[in-house]
Amino acid sequence: MELVIDRLTKQYRNRIAVDRVSVKMQQGVYGLLGANGAGKTTLMRMLCGILRPTGGTVAFDGMDVSEEAYRAVLGYLPQDFGYYPEFTATDFLLYLAALKGIPRAQAKKKAAELLELVSLQESRRKKIKTFSGGMKQRLGIAQALLNDPRLLILDEPTAGLDPKERVRFRNLIERLGKDRIVLLSTHIVSDIEHIADQILMMKAGRLIYQGGWDEEMGDLEAFYLSQFAEEEGE
Amino acid sequence: MQNHNLGTLYCYEMKKIMKRKLVWATMFVCLVGVIVAVCSGLMGNYYVDGELRDTHYHMYQVDRQYMEALSGRVVDQQLLTQMEEAYAMIPPGAERYTLTEEYQTYARPYSEIFNLVRTWTGMKMEEVKAWKADEQALYRMRQENLEKEWQDAMLTEKEKAFWREKEAQIDKPVTYLYYDGLGRCAVHMVPTIGVLMLLFVAVSLSGIFAEEHTRRTDQLILTGAKGKSTAYYAKILAGISFAALGTLVMETLTVILALSLYGAGGFEAAFQLAYAGYSYPLTVGQACLIEYGILLVTAVTGGVFVMVLSEVLHNSLATLAVCTGWIIASMMIYIPEQSRVLCQIWNWQPSNFLAVWNVFDVRMIPLFGWCLVSWQIVPVLYLLFALMAVALGIRVYRRYQVSGR
Structure with a gap:
């Protein structure tokens, strides 16, 4: 299992949002750190095939990002995803399961499992418009896992979760990373420092750090903040 | 899967x-x-000179009764003559002829045929009233009126020929239903x-x-x-x-x-x-x-x-x-x-x-x-x-x- 990102670039008229990013990912958890506007979301959207790069390529096990087969192994939680207020949690998951090509009987089973996993089984018949922000976020996480994705991309997944839910979520990600590629973006270092096998740090569209991080290398948060300090200094 | x-x-x-x-x-x-x-x-009332004359619903009921009485009759010389005779009962020069007793009693039952003759031939109201009922003339005038409309619509000769053929396929005299x-x-x-x-x-x-x-x-x-x-x-x-x-x-x-x-x-x-x-x-x-x-x-x-x-x-x-x-x-x-x-x-x-x-x-x-x-x-x-x-x-x-x- 390998995700190959080769010189991926996104340029808008007078701004480069992502600048020649190249990474090869194998199974494990990848923590993508960066300040707001660093290019994390743009990079993730290109990895999900919903934003066309200006240059470069993305391929998973030889499948190009534009192919249906690529999307079939992809799970994505966008930073600001929408929902259908009149749908129940179960309807929402069954609809997205249908979009992912999962047969209905299998989808029902999977939806029930995932609702339990994200502690929404009690609210499965409630309309999403009655959900709190945290519940919606958990539902978003559940939808990303519907197709047992081999490539899971999570953009700021812990936003809106309370501290207890964050811990549960971190444990879940750690488990998921054992047999798939999980790319998780955040600007909160504690979300990833103990679970990420690899750290990717972005600044102004570029990858400024790529590799493992252990305690011997010092405090990740201090290193991360020092990058901001440099930016402010510039 | x-x-x-x-x-x-x-x-x-x-x-x-x-x-x-x-x-x-x-x-x-x-x-x-x-x-x-x-x-x-069917809604509303019919007023004449500010006075309530009838309701539209009642007027419709009366007209419908007359139309249903005509249903199944062939638009031929006999029916056209009856219409002509009925309309001839209306006093000449009546300003609003539909308000006359004669129209209401004799002519109104044939008003549907009267209107049919008018729209088929393109004649004005007074012309139809003065028209001498003639079955052959009715269908001939209909054809002439259609030819005029086709000319106004700038039809080509091919189109006119098509419509003439279609017109000929209509069973005549037409049966009113x-x-x-x-x-x-x-x-x-x-x-x-x-x-x-x-x-x-x-x-x-x-x-x-x-x-x-x-x-x-x-x-x-x-x-x-x-x-x-x-x-x-x-x-x-x-x-x-x-x-x-x-x-x-x-x-x-x-x-x-x-x-x-x-x-x-x-x-x-x-x-x-x-x-x-x-x-x-x-x-x-x-x-x-x-x-x-x-x-x-x-x-x-x-x-x-x-x-x-x-x-x-x-x-x-x-x-x-x-x-x-x-x-x-x-x-x-x-x-x-x-x-x-x-x-x-x-x-x-x-x-x-x-x-x-x-x-x-x-x-x-x-x-x-x-x-x-x-x-x-x-x-x-x-x-x-x-x-x-x-x-x-x-x-x-x-x-x-x-x-x-």
Whole structure:
């Protein structure tokens, strides 16, 4: 299992949002750190095939990002995803399961499992418009896992979760990373420092750090903040 | 294992449409519009010099009784003579002859035939009153009147020959049958249902694609394995079936109301009784089926247009504004008949086409040596347009880029 990102670039008229990013990912958890506007979301959207790069390529096990087969192994939680207020949690998951090509009987089973996993089984018949922000976020996480994705991309997944839910979520990600590629973006270092096998740090569209991080290398948060300090200094 | 899930996605798309309150509010307004339009002829009173003379409902009941009494009679010398004699009883020079006792007693039972003679021959009221009843002359004058109308419509010799042949196929003398219920469905109600249907389609379907973008659910859809293919077709299918369903509801309500209020007979009546200037040998019932079929095809085409436009504009309000503006503009802009091709094309667009005089237009469309009438070719053109719009729409849909949020 390998995700190959080769010189991926996104340029808008007078701004480069992502600048020649190249990474090869194998199974494990990848923590993508960066300040707001660093290019994390743009990079993730290109990895999900919903934003066309200006240059470069993305391929998973030889499948190009534009192919249906690529999307079939992809799970994505966008930073600001929408929902259908009149749908129940179960309807929402069954609809997205249908979009992912999962047969209905299998989808029902999977939806029930995932609702339990994200502690929404009690609210499965409630309309999403009655959900709190945290519940919606958990539902978003559940939808990303519907197709047992081999490539899971999570953009700021812990936003809106309370501290207890964050811990549960971190444990879940750690488990998921054992047999798939999980790319998780955040600007909160504690979300990833103990679970990420690899750290990717972005600044102004570029990858400024790529590799493992252990305690011997010092405090990740201090290193991360020092990058901001440099930016402010510039 | 992967599935196309078209059926499941279709059901969810239908659910999304049905869950919108605006859709139901619009449907309610449209149905009220249909009810008012069908019943309006029976509402209100008839005043003469400020004095209440009768109610429209009662006047209609009287006229209907007379029309039903004529039903089944052949429009021949005998009937025409009876009409002539009845109208001759009206005192000459009466300023408002319909108010005279003689008209009410003798002539009114034949007023339907009187009107038929007037519309068939193009004679003025006074000319018909002075006319010496003559069956042969009636059908000859009808032919002459049609020839004049064909000339005014700038028909080619080939078209005129076609219509002469069709006119010859109509059984003459024509048998009068009471057709008021179906006639109202076929002649008067089509433009009303047409405009209501177009508004309903624009309001109901302008959000199918656009709201996925404004609601930001597009990211979830487009990253699904079937999100860039099956999901699109499921949306299109749901949209067109909902448009057709809504139109069918309006049509059914119209037919039920019209037939129950104005009578259910007359399916076999010659269409020329209801619409004088058309020579195709159709019955009123067939004409009604043709028009209601065209309404359905138009709903489907209009639905596709609205959905694709909403995907291009990514905004349901902008889509609604464009569609409403188009409907209003098409009602206001008139292209003179002298510019035949332009006028004909302008009249083919949905908000103009849905009227008896356009569906049953005598101007034809030459195609590969054939001459086709508008109700045969325009629905086909609509379906072709819809197919092209679907093909264009999927290109726009697949190329959509989620950015700048």
